Amino acid sequence: MATITRENLAPLNDKLVVTILKDDYLPTFEKSLKGYAKNANIPGFRKGMVPAGLVKKMYGQGILSEEVIKAVDAEINKYIQENKLQILAQPIPLEEQPVNFDVNNPTDYSFEFEIGIQPEANIDVKGIKVKRYQVEVTDKMIDEEIERLTSRFGKYNTPETVEAEDTIISADIQVTEGENKGDTAVNLKDIAKTQQKEFKGKKVGDTITVQLDKAFKGDILNRVLSDLKLDKENKEDAKKEATLTITKIGLLEKAALDEELFKQVYQTKEIKTEEAFRAALKEDLANYFAQQASGQIHDQIYHHLTDHISIELPEPFLKRWIVVSSEGKKTQVEADEEYPAFAKQLQWAILSSKLSEDNEVKVEQQELKDFARHQLMSYLGGQMGLNGDESWMDEYVNKMMGDRKFIDDAYGQIRIGKLFGELEKQVTAKDETITEEKFAELLKEHQHAH
Structure with missing residues (x-):
């Protein structure tokens, strides 16, 4: 019978000595050898008629090492489970x-492994202090x-012609005296009034x-210079003349603020008046900022x-x-460089x-299905099935549920989302009023940091 001894090497680092007796692997080795002889294709012999001795001579060494290693792996996994090692x-x-x-001489084998032990983690979540930003929805x-x-x-x-602001x-644009050319699109009101x-x-x-630089200013000028592949930092480039050849004229006629727009x-809502429409928008914006906060x-x-x-x-380790x-x-050396990010x-x-x-955070099967369905809907831009028939969607969701990588990713996202939802209830949060501009700035800084 195989045995495992355990010895401490360093904090959170132990040694396992696995001893495999020949009786632990010999039966499976002989069974594998017979199975290989039965299926081996060796020139000069019919399939299934290859002498066991020849198979043993030709492939026995590899089969033996494979069976011993399998036995070692099984014993280690069993030991870890029985001793509940993290x-x-x-x-x-x-x-x-x-x-x-x-x-030709089966014997006992010993192997030494080292393992890293997971440290204890005790966290006082209630001691975490955070800010809950509140953005007032203005007119x-x-x-x-x-x-x-x-x-x-x-x-x-x-x-037919350019008139409204x-x-x-849309135009093809080319530097008058030069080879720089491209295509661009500008709004009439973004052109300098004098032009x-x-x-x-x-x-x-x-x-x-x-x-x-006389026709365009600020970001519009930078964009046009980019369309011409000119250097926006070069003042001389900005002073160049360019010829625009109009290729298309478009005008967006805004929708009326009426029941059709509502x-x-x-x-799914029955909104009749502008006042009710504004109230619904205010509620949506408030919910959006609450989610962002x-x-x-x-x-x-x-x-x-x-x-x-x-x-x-x-x-x-x-x-x-x-x-x-x-x-x-x-x-x-590469491991030393990689370690800080890996450790984090x-x-x-x-x-x-x-x-x-x-916090007993668990992910249910239905949550995984809902996640798959929501992801599929986002791919489709929120559109439903043709003629209201969504059977194809159920079929596709079931297909997604069979994808191991998708399930692992979805499980992780759902678990972390639910965990943060629980932790948000437990931390000490202090409300802080903030303007929309400052809040957007804060979110932008967060994106850059990540």
């Missing part, structure tokens, strides 16, 4: 252990949202010559857990594991796992 990564050989497998925000929606649901026309002018008269009344095919925006709390919790809680890890698991693709990810995995266990 290990980090997979066991690795303590050092190079040359083994002389002798198919200006609602007006801007109405402007966006009337444009979105408006009608696009192609007038909202006219979109707009040069464009009014023009039709497709007409040309206009302008000095770039129905397009809110298909909640996400900000989650980010603060994450950074507190990863930046301010230190967990002891068996660093030498983990660095060796990085090298060994790379199967020769990484050197010890590992620390988060340990903390989130422990917190999920403490």
